[in-house]
Amino acid sequence: MKKFACLGLSMVMALGLMTGCGNSNGTTGSATEDESATGSTSSTGSTTSQSTTTTGGNLTGTVNTAGSTSMKDVVAVLTECFAEIEPGVTINYTGSGSGAGVEGALTGTCDIGLASRALNDEEKAGGAVEHVVALDGVAIVVNTANAVEDLTVDQIAQIFKGEITNWSELGGADGEIAVFGREAGSGTRGAFEEIVGVVDSCAYTNEYSSTGDVIGNVASNPNAIGYASLSAVGDTVKAVKVNGVTPSEETVKDGTYEIQRPFVMVTKEGTELSEAAQAFLDFALSADSAEFISAAGAVSPNA
Amino acid sequence: MKGIFMVCGFIAIAFVLLITVYLIISGLPAIREVGLIDFLFGTRWDSANQTDPAYGILPFILTSIYGTAGAIVIGVPIGFLTAVFLAKVAPQPVAAVIRPAVDLLAGIPSVVYGLVGMMVLVPWIRTTFDVPAGDSLLAAIVVLAVMILPSIISVSETALKAVPKEYEEASLALGATELETYFRVTAPAAKSGIAAAVVLGVGRAIGEAMAILMVAGNVANMPSLLSSVKFLTTAIAGEMSYAAVGSLQRNALYSIGLVLFLFIMCINVFLNVFLKRNKEG
Numbered sequence: 001m002k003k004f005a006c007l008g009l010s011m012v013m014a015l016g017l018m019t020g021c022g023n024s025n026g027t028t029g030s031a032t033e034d035e036s037a038t039g040s041t042s043s044t045g046s047t048t049s050q051s052t053t054t055t056g057g058n059l060t061g062t063v064n065t066a067g068s069t070s071m072k073d074v075v076a077v078l079t080e081c082f083a084e085i086e087p088g089v090t091i092n093y094t095g096s097g098s099g100a101g102v103e104g105a106l107t108g109t110c111d112i113g114l115a116s117r118a119l120n121d122e123e124k125a126g127g128a129v130e131h132v133v134a135l136d137g138v139a140i141v142v143n144t145a146n147a148v149e150d151l152t153v154d155q156i157a158q159i160f161k162g163e164i165t166n167w168s169e170l171g172g173a174d175g176e177i178a179v180f181g182r183e184a185g186s187g188t189r190g191a192f193e194e195i196v197g198v199v200d201s202c203a204y205t206n207e208y209s210s211t212g213d214v215i216g217n218v219a220s221n222p223n224a225i226g227y228a229s230l231s232a233v234g235d236t237v238k239a240v241k242v243n244g245v246t247p248s249e250e251t252v253k254d255g256t257y258e259i260q261r262p263f264v265m266v267t268k269e270g271t272e273l274s275e276a277a278q279a280f281l282d283f284a285l286s287a288d289s290a291e292f293i294s295a296a297g298a299v300s301p302n303a
Numbered sequence: 304m305k306g307i308f309m310v311c312g313f314i315a316i317a318f319v320l321l322i323t324v325y326l327i328i329s330g331l332p333a334i335r336e337v338g339l340i341d342f343l344f345g346t347r348w349d350s351a352n353q354t355d356p357a358y359g360i361l362p363f364i365l366t367s368i369y370g371t372a373g374a375i376v377i378g379v380p381i382g383f384l385t386a387v388f389l390a391k392v393a394p395q396p397v398a399a400v401i402r403p404a405v406d407l408l409a410g411i412p413s414v415v416y417g418l419v420g421m422m423v424l425v426p427w428i429r430t431t432f433d434v435p436a437g438d439s440l441l442a443a444i445v446v447l448a449v450m451i452l453p454s455i456i457s458v459s460e461t462a463l464k465a466v467p468k469e470y471e472e473a474s475l476a477l478g479a480t481e482l483e484t485y486f487r488v489t490a491p492a493a494k495s496g497i498a499a500a501v502v503l504g505v506g507r508a509i510g511e512a513m514a515i516l517m518v519a520g521n522v523a524n525m526p527s528l529l530s531s532v533k534f535l536t537t538a539i540a541g542e543m544s545y546a547a548v549g550s551l552q553r554n555a556l557y558s559i560g561l562v563l564f565l566f567i568m569c570i571n572v573f574l575n576v577f578l579k580r581n582k583e584g
Contacts, residue, residue, distance in 0.1 A: 069544075097545045178435035183521060184351030185545025200352045206438045206520035206531045209541055213421075213517070220426055223435050 060088035061276035067094075067101015067114030070187040070229060071263050074134055075114065077296040078284050085283065089276040098187045102128055105266040111277040113266035116187035117194065127269040133284045134263040134298035137230035137252040138192050139239040141215065143222045148172040150241040153258055157196050159225060162203030167223065178205045180214050180226035191261035192227045227259075231297020253299045263298060323564070330561030333358065333554035342558065348523040348533075350542065350552040358555045360535070360562065366526040367535045367566070370440060370515070371508040374447035378508075379501055381448075382455030383490075386500075389456070390463040391485050409453030417517030420446040425518055432529055438520030440532045446514050451504035458503055462496020463489055495578055502574040509566060512536035535563045 065075060072095055079091040096104070098115040102123050105113030119130045140156055142148060148170050151159075158164045160179055168174045181204040182189040188211065193199045208214045211232045218224040219236040226237075230247050233239050239247050242258055251257035265281060267273060273281065283289055290300035334342050337358045345359015385405070389398050420442055429437030466489045474484040490497065512534070520531025521541055533541070539556050546553035 095544075099545075100548075176435040180436070183541045183545070184349075185542060200349070200354060204522050204531075205436045207522050207541075209516065209521070216421070217425075217436075217438075220422075221429060221436060 058088075059086045059276045059279055061274055062090045062092060063112065063274070063277045063280050064092045064110040065094070065112045065114055065265075066096050066104045066110040067266070068098040068116035068187045068263070069095040070098075070116040070136065071114045071134075073231070073296040074263055074293055074298050077292045078133075078280070078289060081289065081292045082280055082283050086276070086279060089280065091280060097185060098190065099185075102266050105268055108268070108271070111273060112281060115264045115266055117191050117261050117264070119264065119266065123266075129267050129269050130262075130264040131267070131281060131285055132262045132301055133265050133289075134293045134296075134300055135252050135260055136191075136263055136298045137247045137257055137260045138188060138195065138227050139230045139233045139247045140225065140227055140242060140259065141218050141233055141237040141239050142225050143218055144236070144238050145222045146172055146238065148240060150244055152243050153196055156242070156259075157198050160193075160196065160198050160202045160204075175223040178221055178224040179203065180206050180208060180217055180224050182211075182214065182227075183207045183209050188227065188229060192259065195259050195261065229297065249294065249299050253301065262301075326557065326561045326564050329554065329557040331558070333551055333558040334561075336551060337555065337558075342555075343562075346525060348538070350546075350555060356551070358551070360538070360555075360559055362523050362525050363533055363535045363538050363559065364562065366440065366519075366532040367509055367563075369526050370443050370447060370519075370532075370534060371505055373440070373444035374451055374508045375501065375504060377444065377448035378451045378455060378504055382452050382500070382504070383459055383497065385452075385456045386459035386463055386497075387485055387490070390460045391481075391489065405453050405456050408449070409457070413450065413511060413514040414517075416446050416450055417514035420514065420518040428529070434529050436520065436531065438518055438531050439529045440519065440526050441528050442518040443515040443532070443534070446518055447508045447511060450511060450514060451507050454503045454507060455500045458500035459493070459497045462493035462500070465496065466492045498577055499574060502570055502577075506567060506570055509563070509570070510536065512540045516540055535559055535566075539563075 072093065075091075075093045079093065082089065082091060093114075094110070098117055101110070101113035101115050102119065103113070104110040106123075106126055106128055113128070115130070116136065119128050124130075140151065146167065148167060151170065155164065155170060159170075159177055160181070162179070164170065165177055166174065167177055179202070181192075181202060184207075186209075193202060206217070208217065211228045214226040214228050215232060215234070215237055218226045230239070230249075230252065233247075241247075245251050245257045247257050247259075252260045265284060267281070285302055287302055290302055293300040337345075342358060342360060343364070344361050345357060346361050347357040347359050348362060349355070349357045385401070389401060389405075393401065424442050424445055425437035427437065428434070428439060428442055470488050470492055471484050474488040475481070479487065515534055516537045519534065519537060521533050521537055522531040523533045523538070524530050526532050539559050542552065543556055546556055
């Protein structure tokens with residue numbers, strides 16, 4: 001009896017394996033077909049590109065982008081859409097942080113650097129050129145049970161510096177404020193601290209290594225306050241008004257919402273981009289990409 | 304054929320040497336720049352501070368020691384008693400259920416421990432102790448204690464089972480009760496194996512990063528039970544992706560790695576010496 005059960009089980013498993021194979025075979029098959037198809041179009045495209053350069057679909061090459069981890073979603077969406085226009089171009093993305101992105105653009109280790117903050121004077125003096133592709137609001141989030149609706153930038157600064165330590169001082173229920181932030185080096189943290197004016201003076205209760213962790217912990221802790229990309233804020237937490245302005249796509253774009261930062265593509269002055277890289281940059285800055293950028297949760301200034 | 308075995312053996316040794324040399328080479332510059340005393344005994348770590356960065360890792364060292372010690376204090380008694388239960392007391396069907404469960408516990412990825420800790424343990428600590436946030440040394444200790452249980456249980460169980468039956472029979476024949484026999488005769492006879500289990504637990508606890516990254520809060524405070532803390536491992540894991548190549552911050556992270564490496568080396572040497580002395584004695 002036991003033997004039969006074993007046999008039956010192993011047969012079921014073997015079948016499962018086979019169906020698994022079938023599926024993956026199917027997908028890889030179609031993928032290779034796609035690839036060969038794009039390969040042929042791009043190769044014919046490149047032969048014509050010697051005579052005409054402006055029509056889409058005739059570029060080949062690889063564009064390496066590196067930098068801000070916050071820009072991952074935006075770059076992914078742009079990559080996907082750009083692939084439809086220029087299927088012969090491969091866009092690579094490495095999430096190494098804004099500082100490394102600017103450095104990469106300057107030293108030439110990547111074609112386009114990514115930074116989720118405006119470039120500083122030092123970087124501009126080094127030859128870095130910024131192209132703003134999107135704006136990102138940093139939302140201040142609290143637990144949904146928190147009665148506080150509206151904070152001024154000053155109050156936010158005082159909370160994060162540890163000068164205001166109880167929600168009752170802000171009109172909320174009595175409770176010690178738990179100040180959640182991101183780890184040192186995070187683009188969101190850098191942007192937040194710089195905009196609010198609390199660089200190097202924050203007294204965090206906890207530091208988390210991802211936006212999701214911050215939101216998850218704020219959602220489960222009634223006394224918590226944290227910050228996160230506006231695009232990442234869902235229904236689980238409440239984004240407070242800042243100086244009376246509700247954070248939203250419109251208020252970020254018209255500049256009334258104060259806590260916002262630009263997503264920047266960085267190139268080096270005097271260094272000519274490869275045709276493919278230039279095309280990608282032009283696409284990112286064009287009005288065509290605006291709706292895709294807003295699909296990724298950021299706001300395009302070029303729409 | 305013999306040659307293949309030898310080559311395989313050398314590969315392992317080569318990797319140990321490679322890692323050792325690499326860690327020493329990349330770990331020393333920052334220690335030299337910061338100064339050994341300031342590095343090891345400095346109480347402030349603020350590597351991202353643009354105006355006044357500080358690289359003192361005493362908070363990490365103490366947190367790692369306290370965290371590991373706490374996990375051992377909770378984990379070893381539970382683990383040891385479970386091992387005694389499994390090896391000697393438990394009826395066959397019960398042991399047949401517990402043993403696979405323990406093995407399963409060993410197979411759970413550390414990120415899952417972290418997740419459960421974050422979802423269950425951290426909110427529980429927050430409400431129970433009435434603190435603003437539950438991420439704390441205590442949460443890390445509890446998670447680590449559970450994580451080291453399987454290795455402690457299985458190694459001590461093996462050690463207890465290896466004790467010759469004659470010892471126990473002699474003890475029972477002399478009129479000792481079963482429990483007296485297990486704790487006065489079997490356990491002392493298996494003490495080197497149990498010590499190995501403890502050291503194995505220490506090694507696992509001090510090297511763990513992922514699970515405690517999710518429950519410890521990750522602020523470089525001097526350790527206290529209910530405050531947010533950063534371990535040696537989580538300091539490296541949390542900051543490495545942001546530290547620019549060649550910067551002092553990155554080099555300091557390598558130095559933390561070197562310190563951690565030395566810690567684990569010490570534990571291994573201690574284990575070897577201890578086991579050898581027991582065999583001779």
